[in-house]
Amino acid sequence: MTPEELQAARDHVIPDVVAGGLSVLFCGINPSLMSGATGHHFARPGNRFWPVLHLSGFTPRQLKPWEQGELLTYGLGITNVVARATARADELTPDEFHEGGRVLTAKVEHLRPRFLAVVGITAYRTAFDRKAVIGPQDRTIGETRIWALPNPSGLNAHWTARTMADEYAKLRLAAESESQG
Template sequence: MTAATGHHFARPGNRFWPVLHLSGLTPRQLAPAEQEELLSYGLGITNVVARATARADELSAEEYREGGRILTEKVERLAPRWLAVVGVTAYRTAFGEKKAVVGPQDRTIGTTRIWALPNPSGLNAHWTAASMAEEFARLREAAGLPDLRAV
């Protein structure tokens, strides 16, 4: 769906956009076609691996590692304060951190801190939208960003 629409997390049922709002990172639930609006909230969005698939397990470990290398270069160039990687398995594979868990990571890229977030895919059923929103809100608070639901 992402490849077809050109928008991240565009598959119906993906919980990314609702969770982003529930966490207070956006003042309302955005549609995938509104992803550019994230910039106005101090947020950006990109892929670890550029090739679109229906399921994350369709990507090879080598694709993740190469994606991690490319993402590292991008982060070094842009120097954001935080990098949030959606999907702890993607983070583990892309950055060679086999024991990483959801939450803040010890690794940094330059001065950029890293946070691994749960994957919002409907296939990741052991995380509810509410529990994912709590984790996204933990990152929002650590980053010193306001709760935009209250605005």
């Protein structure tokens, strides 16, 4: 993909991968330019979402971004706090995050997943104006429990794929135990 093609994807919106009653709805910060250009979530080559999803046991194999629709067969989905594609998340305004939090809340109330997993603790804090730590949050949206996870962006050097997968696996185990309980 050329730099011009990527820049042309600025502000594109890509469709959510969602259905009612999901086990986990993963929520990114916003689409990258690569995602905007391809129409696939977490499409940037350095993004670790797809490997981490597999390493954590959510999927039986590592999916490619263009296979995102298969997530629905596992009871999983993807949305974003802010829908528009940018080169970097720091291009988003606090107002966009707050509005995104309102839109996300309405989406969760409508779809009613068992868990909302926000991948990026800063996105969670800004969108919902709440303190947060990695892991389960004390807030719910209706009956949907909220979980904050590390941002899988390749820019997030504080976390390795393995340490992220360990955190994602905690959510998977909670979702599995809740579905059996």
